[in-house]
Amino acid sequence: MTTTHPPHQTHPATPRSQNTPPPAATPPHPPATTALLRISGIPSKTWTTGSTPHLFQRAATHADTTTHLTQQARHLADQLTHHVLPHPQLPPTHHHALLALRRRLHAGTAPRHRDCTLLEHSPAVPADLARQARALLHDTQAAQAEENALRQAITAETERLAQQAWHITCTNPVMQAFLDNTAPQLTDDITRRLTEGQTWSSKQLRKRAAYLWRVIGRAAAKTTPRDWAGQTALIPITDHPTTHPLTLLAPGTPLGDLAAIAVENVHLARARTTPTDLHTATPDTLLAPTPLHFTEPPTTPHHTPGHIRCYVIDPTDNSHLRQTLLRRTPLLETVLTLLADGPRPLHELEQHLAPHTPPPDQTPLTPEVLRGFLQHLHRLGVLQICRPPRHHITTWTPTTTITTTSPQAPASEGPGTPPEAPASDGTGTPPQTPANDSTGAPQTPADDGTSTPPQPPARSRTRTLPRAPTDGGPGAWFLDAYRRLGPGACVTQAAVARVQHGLRIAARIAALRETDQLTDPPPQHPALAALTEQPRPVGEILAAHLNTNDPPPAPRRYTGWSPARDPAGGYARLLNHLDTAARHGTPCVDLDDTLLDTLGAPPAHDALPPWPIDCLLRPLPPPATGTGPLAVLETASAAAVLDARFADALHTLHGSYPNTDAYRAFLTTIEAHTAVRFVDLLVPPLTEHAANAVRRPVTTRWWTGDPDPTPYYGTPHPPARHLPLNRITLRRSHNQIIAEADGHRIIPVYHATRSPAPPYDTLLRLLLAAGHPAASYLLRLDTLDTALPHHARLPRLTAGNTLVLAPATWHIDRTRLWHPRDDPLTKIRTLALLRRTDHLPAHTFARTAPAAKPIPLDLTSLTAIPHIERLCAQHATPTLHLEEMLPAPDQHLLHDPLHHNATLATQFLLRLPHQPPTTAPPPHNVPGPAHPADHRDEPHPTKPKRRNP
DSSP, rough: OEEEOOOOOSSSSSSTTTTSSSOOOOOOOOOOEEEEEEESSSSSHHHGGGGGGGHHHHHHHHHHHHHHHHHHHHHHHHIIIIIIIIIITHHHHHHHHHHHHHHHTTOEEEEEHHHHHHHOOOSSSSSHEEEEEEHHHHHHHHHHHHHHHHHHHHHHHHHHHHHHHHHHHHHOOOOOOOOHHHOOHHHHHHHHHHHOOOTTHHHHHHHHHHHHHHHHHHHHHHOOBEEEEEEEEEEEEOOOOOOOOOOSOTTEEEEEEEEEEEEEEEHHHHSSSSSSTTSSTTTOOOOEOOEEEEEOOOSSSTTTOEEEEEEEEEEEEEEEEEEEEEEEEEEHHHHHHHTSSSSSSSSHHHHHHOOOOOOOTSOEEEEEEEEEHHHHHHHHSSEEEEEOOOOEEEEEOOOOOOOOOOOOOOOTTOSSOOOOOGGGSSSSSOOOOOOOOOBBOOOOOOSOOOSSOOOOOOOOOOOSSOOOOOOOOSSEEEEEEEEEEEETTTHHHHHHHHHHHHHHHHHHHHHHHTTTTTTTTOOOHHHTTOOOOSSSHHHHHHHHHHTSSOOOOOOOOOOOOOOOOOOOOOOHHHHHHHHHHTTTTTSEEEEHHHHHHHHHHGGGGGSSSOOOEEEEEEEOOOOOSSSOOOOOEEEEEESSTTTTTHHHHHHHHHHHHHHHHHHHHHHHHHHHHOOOEEEEEEOOSSSSGGGGGBBBBSSSSSSEEOOTTTTTBOOSOOOOOEEOGGEEEEEETTTTEEEEEETTTEEEEOOOOOOOOTTHHHHHHHHTTSSSSGGGOOOOOOOGTTTTTTSSEOOOEEEETTEEOOOOOEEEEEGGOOOOTTTTHHHHHHHHHHHHTTTTTTTEEEEESSSOEEEHHHHHHHEEHHHHHHHHHHHHOSEEEEEEEESSSGGEEEEEGTTTTEOOEEEEEEOOOOOOOOOOOTTTTOOSSSSTTOOOOOSOOOOOOOOOO
């Protein structure tokens, strides 16, 4: 069942009148007993169909044979030098010929047939030496035949890979959905080229084949939700006993029905090129001011009214802001005052702005004049129309109803290859393809890519995976895919307890690492440096900073482990321990509480912040013997950020999402204990890409920033109220930044994964400087190589034999790689020998710099070669970083009937603690309000004013 929901004219989060009583206290909520699964869209088996380990083995064996023959030739040259050339019976006519033969043998070239004949008939040459020369000739001829066969095999394998990529695209519903959304004309472009007679060896189709394998690798190895290439599911946490070995996910857990929700691109919905004309708008049209507008005092006191500076979306480039300076007139100030508490319907503005009895010295403000003034502000970007994004919902659908359609390919060529997609996920930019009306081929059952590529017939449509609506053009909608799990799927509390134990050890390691860095204070934003104990409006601080040329601090990004500063500290001793293990070739280093106690790490009970934490985990299969790690810990961060944009859809599809309810209850409990107010910071997206990452559920009773909540909030309850930015002040108190509104302490929080663009990045830094440190907590312990850069290989790092903190890594000097202009056999031989020499696993993640975006590589496939070349061409770094892929493609636990029960890569989003107490103590560093006895639900709303006569 598919339904499309139009935008509403009102929004549940729209603030109420100032006479409306404050919201009632939040009732107790159930504990967060649900984990989130992020699932890859394509089976690992499909990706590994590109593997040809035997071909790489043949190339390595041929390289060994060639090396051995070269050594034999040089040994034969030495024998000529010592035993033949000085021989007294050597005929003078043979001398020059043997000297030439010796030069060729020293160069590693095998003797020719006539050279062997000469040696066999010369009286100065021993018979054994002549037999060695003849054997060397025969072995060299066999090696040359093997080289020719290898080159033919490489050509055939290149053709097979291209056809296989096209076959996967034709038959895999996820690939079709992904390409239809990101580059809808590419499959038709491939069909047209194949119909015209182009072959897979042509440059254009070869590029498209290489791209397709990047897409397949991304969709098979990565789980980041994106269209159907990354799906989401809920799994309950229970106390059911288990009979299988303790794992986060039982092996063989099946997936079930699927659903999809497409949401309109909130940036495009707001920045449409044809805005609504307010002259003809309906009375219930919601209006809100632009998020950033500041009142500037007059340059000459008592002479000018001053100005209002607004930052609005540039109509010529909706990815940038431009400044608009308006004179402070009474009418403009009245409009902004009326809208200070959030959006209002147009008819309310008209009622407040049009006095019944105008002053005798003023022209009456007719409805036409008022509408014209509001339209002028809307055209300038000062006012914006609140347009809730539309939703397109496809409810739960059985996987058995899903089939695919197959683009047509000529029978002589077999399946062809599709092109490229967005660069954001590391797959590249799709080539420009002309529109095409060519027909395609029929639906076939969903395939995992393992069968022989068929000859696609003519196209006929049946039901495919749900797609986003096509209106609005490319990028107008964002689709998220959701799955159900099979009966009995759950996470046991025993497994969660083990994860929590491992997380505490990881947090102790991170705290020990931080103690070595506390000698230097963290960099402070220039706008905060001038703060004193006197409160200053945040708008005044931001406006003053934007008028300066001070460069902002560099964005805070994880850069990995850092070298120790204190050589006698516990962190330095930890690095020495890891350095010793790396030098001895230890495959895995486990860090436990006993070792951390000896290193002086902070105690376990203070390791984790007093805040809910979301752990990103890659579940591992149970070990063959004994016990082993349950999962790979990717990150541990403050809750309600990574799952924010899915919360509304999960609530819609499942009826509730307990994690949101539990987090909201946690914040409410803190407010009840401290009388502070949590305020959600809404920052509008300034680009089309990933614009809907700003969507989230309502978790606080107040929000600030963008006065229009409709692009952000989707869950209808509970309602929230707007706190204007101009009522927030900042001050310094004992080296802390304090945010207040109307004298009450507020704690700004931010629940989006994307960093905003200027000038909102500065606003975010200013307000979050007054937030709680735990609300921006981030724990990562991978990228150990930045602290130990001189090791070619670093061991796997685990915490209490429970969590893998850092997979094993290898540093490959790029001088050991091939040159891009080398022939294919040389490239394959180099990669095969490199993998054998350095004991590289078959499947890895590749980076060109520590903490950079990882790219999945299959080192037993020819597809790895263009991937590595592309990485090296994009980043001129001297080293290629390879990280073991954990779990390996054959170790995944989740089975998908959509792909014949093939396994899919899985990632857990596990919230800890998963069962918070009903009354939580306040986190550290959250003092009471400025007036502790005042527990009213304030800050106070702004009082609307009529125009002064």
